[in-house]
Amino acid sequence: MTKKIGLIDYFLDEWHANNYPAWLRGSAAEQGLDWDVAYAWADTDKPGGLHTDDWCIAHHVQRAGSLAELVERSDALIVLSPDHPEHHLRLSELALQSGKPVYIDKTFAPDLATAAKLFEMAAAGGTPIFSTSALRYSEQLVALPAGINADSISHLSVTGPGAFENYAVHQMEMIVALLGTTVTRVKSLSAPNGGRQLLIEFEGGRQASFLQINNAPFQLLLQPKGEAEGYIVPECTGFFPELMKQMLLFFESGVPPVPREQTLAVMALLDAGRLALDRRDEWISVAR
Template identity: 40%
Template sequence: MKKIGFIDYFLDEWHAEKYPEWIEKASDGKMKVAYAYGKTNIKGKLSNADWSRKKGIQLLDSIEAVVEQSDYLIVLSPDHPEYHEELSQLPLRSGKPTYIDKTFAPDRAAAVRMFELADKHGTPMYSTSALRFAAEYSELEKQGIESICSLGPGKFENYSIHQVEPIVSLMGTDVKRIMWMGTANTSALLIQYPDGRQGTINLYGWECPFSMALSYQAGQSNFLKIESNFFGAFIENLISFFESCNPVVPQAETIAIATILEYGMKAAKTPYQWLELP
């Protein structure tokens, strides 16, 4: 059995709660989350020690210990990506397959540094939104997409990744510029490509399901609502990555996504003005 180590900002969060059972079941018991480390305890949440006792996962007192004792590594902190670079320093030097949870990095510069560190030490690594693996997206024809309108729940700060990632995976990384079009309660971002193709993301509150409308240059259109088990598909992909050490998400896409998210936060301060991307 291969042992997986969790490295998190704090452990009593949704991804850390769900991933262990999903991974063990999907791998038929060949992989198990055995070790965990949490940087801090959060008021109103279980302490890292209490969480570990509840989950039956051994709490270790350092990232170094988790890296040393684990076969595979998962850096969590899904809602606090500002800690990803710090938490990933030893994992990315380890040479051991490492998954870094969404959102990968708070800005383009951090994303580039993390990939460079992994490459330097020969560490297989990737990051993704689970939405990338929704069956509805995988069945789409990518060629000839002219425009995408994407909708979903949440706040821009930690949920826009789930709409930006599918758009980049479908339309490409060569985004030219972006424009903020949202209101105080409904974030919205226009993403434009050099040839005039464009995508929009719209966050309409927690009751809004993930959905997408697409228009093709040939004139046809498509509308889809995400109802497939995208988390199950993601976990299957994660297991395959650990076994093969081959990430399916290109670095260029992850860096482009980090760039869009970083500049999206800047664009929110100057609505209805184009902001060129590097």
């Protein structure tokens, strides 16, 4: 019997919701998994965009009459609203009480305190929960040798595009995925009206640098400790297919592929980075 995925969104006519149904169906078929995106519910309609009914028709999804109905009828749940994480706590509440696997899209929460509340709600409901930026699953990161890990990396540099509020999570996810959760402090060296540049320190003297420029590709430069040659990734690609695969495997097993500690570390970095951008050349401690 086909298992049902329910989509919860602030409004459905947005880039992730417009692509996830087809991608998830294709990934399920490739893996031989019997899952379908069956239901959707949105808090509102996008101003100037598709009405929820029209979106559901276009994507072959049944509109749920209420959020409670969607949670009841679904076997697994995806909370979207990728550019409006301030709604995630409210939109996730019923899902996190359900005991059914819940994926919450990037950015997981607007701040670390809200992120902690989401995990607390999931624990109270006995609900498996998972969140990540898709960049964690770029082909190039997945293909790095097994010996390239938090213990072996001396310095990591990442670049990317967009605004800090909704795109910095992608670079922070790569940093935490490769360097771990022992981040200690952040400093901004950004120039007025220029790109956003952060220096990030970890325990043991390891460092990462973050550069965000409007049209930069997602890139990665990595220096292992010692005399080893570095790695240069001129562009990070192919991340959404692996994210869809990991999401479906999570729905099957109920085992989150990304540890809670890493997601909270990403959120702590975002909080500290946001503050550092307002206090140039001042070290900002990262919450632990």
